[in-house]
Amino acid sequence: MNLLVNGSVRSVESPPDKPLLWVLREDLGLTGTKYGCGIGRCGSCMVHLDGVAVPSCMLPLAAAEGLAVTTIEGVAAGGRITMVQQAWLDHGVSQCGYCQPGMIMGVLALLGESPRPSAAGAAARLNVLCRCGTYPRVLKALRALLGS
Numbered sequence: 001m002n003l004l005v006n007g008s009v010r011s012v013e014s015p016p017d018k019p020l021l022w023v024l025r026e027d028l029g030l031t032g033t034k035y036g037c038g039i040g041r042c043g044s045c046m047v048h049l050d051g052v053a054v055p056s057c058m059l060p061l062a063a064a065e066g067l068a069v070t071t072i073e074g075v076a077a078g079g080r081i082t083m084v085q086q087a088w089l090d091h092g093v094s095q096c097g098y099c100q101p102g103m104i105m106g107v108l109a110l111l112g113e114s115p116r117p118s119a120a121g122a123a124a125r126l127n128v129l130c131r132c133g134t135y136p137r138v139l140k141a142l143r144a145l146l147g148s
């Protein structure tokens with residue numbers, strides 16, 4: 001099937017029930033999207049489907065047909081990083097970095113909402129687990145983006 005990923009149509013030959021996470025990583029080489037729990041709980045595999053953040057580990061390939069898939073590799077339009085990535089750099093959020101693509105995809109989806117949540121509200125809804133415990137810095141970066 002054809003899959004629209006990061007603005008390009010990509011042809012994939014995987015079975016329709018293969019999780020999108022593994023299609024992205026194994027078939028398309030987009031390894032920015034990470035595997036954590038595999039059961040939809042940790043958020044490290046978060047991508048956008050038509051702008052909505054979803055865990056790709058639980059999503060069969062067939063469910064993405066006809067929708068725009070965006071991964072962390074696709075968010076920096078024209079080579080310019082997003083305001084979320086800049087805030088993450090400014091506040092030194094990342095530690096090992098493993099959860100961060102999912103975290104950033106989650107925040108980008110929240111920024112697209114109207115009305116935007118407060119920083120505390122966004123933090124409460126992020127639902128991305130970080131084993132390094134970067135949460136205090138995540139909250140600082142969210143405050144810079146969203147106010148408190």
Ligand code: FES
Nearest residue numbers: 036037038043057
């Ligand atoms: S790997 Fe998908 S939510 Fe954890």
Ligand code: FES
Nearest residue numbers: 096097130131132
């Ligand atoms: S930065 Fe290491 S798991 Fe989150």
